[in-house]
Amino acid sequence: MNRLKNKVALITGGARGLGASIASHFFNEGANVILCDVNINDATKMAKEVNGSAYYMDVSDSSNVLEIFKKVHSEHKQLDILVNNAGINGFEDREDLLTDRIKVNNLQSKEFNETGKIKSHFDVTVNMSDEEWHKMISIHLNGTFFCTREALKIMNNQIQASIINMGSVLGTTGGPSSPHYSAAKSAILGFTRATARELASRNIRVNAIAPGYIDTDMTSSLGDVKKMVKSVTPMKKFGTADDIAWAAVYLASDESKFVTGQTISPNGGFVMNQ
Numbered sequence: 001m002n003r004l005k006n007k008v009a010l011i012t013g014g015a016r017g018l019g020a021s022i023a024s025h026f027f028n029e030g031a032n033v034i035l036c037d038v039n040i041n042d043a044t045k046m047a048k049e050v051n052g053s054a055y056y057m058d059v060s061d062s063s064n065v066l067e068i069f070k071k072v073h074s075e076h077k078q079l080d081i082l083v084n085n086a087g088i089n090g091f092e093d094r095e096d097l098l099t100d101r102i103k104v105n106n107l108q109s110k111e112f113n114e115t116g117k118i119k120s121h122f123d124v125t126v127n128m129s130d131e132e133w134h135k136m137i138s139i140h141l142n143g144t145f146f147c148t149r150e151a152l153k154i155m156n157n158q159i160q161a162s163i164i165n166m167g168s169v170l171g172t173t174g175g176p177s178s179p180h181y182s183a184a185k186s187a188i189l190g191f192t193r194a195t196a197r198e199l200a201s202r203n204i205r206v207n208a209i210a211p212g213y214i215d216t217d218m219t220s221s222l223g224d225v226k227k228m229v230k231s232v233t234p235m236k237k238f239g240t241a242d243d244i245a246w247a248a249v250y251l252a253s254d255e256s257k258f259v260t261g262q263t264i265s266p267n268g269g270f271v272m273n274q
């Protein structure tokens with residue numbers, strides 16, 4: 001309780017999933033919460049639950065981001081915490097990638113066991129369109145940069161602040177169906193470390209969370225990929241949004257005042273070298 005008292009926190013992608021859970025944990029810890037999302041209906045509902053405010057914001061549109069941060073500045077006067085969380089997984093219009101992932105995995109094992117050779121291939125990168133690539137990079141990487149840049153125009157005038165960027169274990173392990181997602185998430189970790197070094201002198205800490213597989217709407221469509229992931233996760237399960245929200249509370253609060261440039265990865269043991 002009250003670990004974030006008197007703090008103003010802006011969370012992108014706060015309408016549902018991890019962003020919404022972070023919002024309610026921040027609210028319970030005393031923060032004034034601002035939710036920014038393209039899904040303004042759900043963001044507005046969520047904002048009511050946490051006694052906060054909601055804004056339509058497409059993080060990949062720099063002029064929209066600029067406009068909203070200006071409003072936030074004039075209405076709230078301060079910004080202590082930014083959570084760059086908005087994201088997509090790239091399977092929204094490409095469920096075929098998920099079914100192929102299982103099919104090709106199984107075929108490759110069968111072919112290798114029977115003949116010692118592999119004839120089936122994922123071929124995701126060779127078939128990826130410019131649009132798919134740019135959309136992924138724009139939302140995750142450009143969005144993180146645009147929001148950080150505008151947040152700093154407020155945070156630079158304060159005595160301290162905390163920025164939390166949402167990575168993923170797939171930024172480290174890679175995912176055979178997600179070259180664009182893995183590239184964006186990996187780049188976010190590099191951006192986190194660079195800005196952590198740059199902003200340390202201003203007492204602005206920058207850290208990342210790299211979740212493992214967590215039960216949210218984003219992962220609900222994974223189908224048989226879920227079984228596969230659980231089988232290679234030492235804890236044999238997906239995490240809950242709560243598992244990520246507590247990490248965010250820690251990184252946002254003074255409990256982590258000596259922590260910057262780090263990646264915390266609640267992942268059930270899926271990766272152990274973040």
Ligand SMILES: NC(=O)c1ccc[n+]([C@@H]2O[C@H](COP(=O)([O-])OP(=O)(O)OC[C@H]3O[C@@H](n4cnc5c(N)ncnc54)[C@H](O)[C@@H]3O)[C@@H](O)[C@H]2O)c1
Binds near residue numbers: 012039169214215
């Ligand atoms: N769920 C997982 O297993 C998992 C694992 C690792 C990382 N992540 C990352 O955590 C973050 C949140 O994931 P989630 O599971 O809560 O997903 P989710 O799909 O449940 O929620 C994502 C939110 O981002 C919003 N959003 C999408 N595009 C946007 C844009 N251009 N501008 C503003 N908002 C936008 C959506 O409307 C939605 O409210 C993402 O960055 C995701 O890549 C999730």
